[in-house]
Amino acid sequence: MKTILVTPRGYARYGGEARKRLEALGYTMDINDTGKPVPREVFVEKAKEATGIIVGVDELDADLLKECKNLKAVVKFGVGVDNIDLPTCDAMGIKVGRCVGSNSNAVAELTMGMMFAAARDLVSNAMEVKNGGWSKPTGFELYQKKLGIFGFGNIGKHVARMAHGIGMEVMVYDVFDIPKADLEPYGAVQTDKEAILKECDFVTLHIPLLDSTRDFISTEEFKMMKPTAVIINAARGGIINEHALYEALKNKEIKACASDVWTSEPPLASGEEWVAELLKMDNFILTAHIASRSQEAEINTVNMSTDTMIQLLTE
Numbered sequence: 001m002k003t004i005l006v007t008p009r010g011y012a013r014y015g016g017e018a019r020k021r022l023e024a025l026g027y028t029m030d031i032n033d034t035g036k037p038v039p040r041e042v043f044v045e046k047a048k049e050a051t052g053i054i055v056g057v058d059e060l061d062a063d064l065l066k067e068c069k070n071l072k073a074v075v076k077f078g079v080g081v082d083n084i085d086l087p088t089c090d091a092m093g094i095k096v097g098r099c100v101g102s103n104s105n106a107v108a109e110l111t112m113g114m115m116f117a118a119a120r121d122l123v124s125n126a127m128e129v130k131n132g133g134w135s136k137p138t139g140f141e142l143y144q145k146k147l148g149i150f151g152f153g154n155i156g157k158h159v160a161r162m163a164h165g166i167g168m169e170v171m172v173y174d175v176f177d178i179p180k181a182d183l184e185p186y187g188a189v190q191t192d193k194e195a196i197l198k199e200c201d202f203v204t205l206h207i208p209l210l211d212s213t214r215d216f217i218s219t220e221e222f223k224m225m226k227p228t229a230v231i232i233n234a235a236r237g238g239i240i241n242e243h244a245l246y247e248a249l250k251n252k253e254i255k256a257c258a259s260d261v262w263t264s265e266p267p268l269a270s271g272e273e274w275v276a277e278l279l280k281m282d283n284f285i286l287t288a289h290i291a292s293r294s295q296e297a298e299i300n301t302v303n304m305s306t307d308t309m310i311q312l313l314t315e
Contacts, residue, residue: 002070004309005046006031007038008056008077010298011305018306025310027051047071052313054305055084057289062088073312075305078103078292080236082209097308101154102300103292108158110291111204111234114258115142117285118230119202124282140228143167148196149188150216151206151235152178159204160186171196197224202232209236217241222248230256234291237263246278258285265289 004027006015012033019029030046032038038046043058052073053060060074062085074084076098089096117123120139128135147163149156152174160170163186170188172178178190196203203225207213217231218241225231231254233240242263248254267275267286278284292301 001028002026002051003028003030003046003049004052004054005050006054006077007043007058008032008054008301009035009037010293011054011077011302014295014299015302015306018302021306021310025313027313052309054309057083060084060089065089065092065094068092068094073097073309075099075308075312077301077305080208082236095312097305097312099301099304099308102304103294103297104154104158106294106297107155107206107234107291108162109294110260110287111155111159111206111232112162114232114234114260114285114287115147115202115204115230118232118256118258118283121282123285142202144169145201146171146199148173148200148203149206150174150193150196150204151208152182152190153206155234156204156206157182157186159206160188164188168202171200193221194224197221198226201226201228202230204232205235205239207235207239209238214238215241215244218244219247222253225254227252227254229254230258233257233259233261235261237261237265242278243274245284246274249278249281249283256283256285258287260287260291261289262286 004022006029009032012031023029038058044064047053047064048067049070051070054075054077056077060083065085065088071094073095074089076084079098079100081098084096086096119142121137125137143166145168147168147170149159149172152172156172163170170186171191172188173191173193173196183190216239222244245257249257264270279286
């Protein structure tokens, strides 16, 4: 029996029609419809038998992949493939695909929302009002502020479009040279890492988690930033050194941080006292890795992951 294992919960919700295309090719669909993450031990046993896997955050490490004797293709239900051991896949002839662009607008919108929230103390003030308070903090506007974007792929371009539309000055950094034609629509300029850190009022991260980008922002980088600066991470946990972030916020080296990700999610599972203290800070916002979770993005990703799986299994 040829089985496609699907772990992301969004597929069960929006994949009713998409699954039929794989079933028409003779595949049995094993879709996680529990509304909860798949327990690791269950995922391991199902993965060993699968012909294809559409995977979310579940870890496909080398040890597990070596036991997946039937596996022909893996598709990431999203973009980042840091949970998939790519060298092992390559060595075993397992094809790997991802859904580039399917959730870019959703992530960019959440990034902008976090910028507004951090600039105007929206989260802490709303919580205070719920608890009976009525203080009136004075924040600042995004209009005419400098935004530094690390990573100018699909998401970075969407953020630039939105920021330019509200009158921000956009600076971008990428390891590749960016064509002028890609910068001009947003009035953006390409510059280096240090210039962004020293000059920008807002900094957003849209780069993959690699060995070269782990701790991309740490103690040294925070000391370069303005004390009024806000940093947003809607990319991956580990790109910002989280303990260095805690120290920077505690010492008022930057104004605020908003993040949708953490190195080991959920964060309180670590039991570290400094993590609990960080989560209580008014100038730190953490959401539960929801940047890509809009209805539109889920539908886009369901369709793209299905198309990609079909392509990998039939080419």
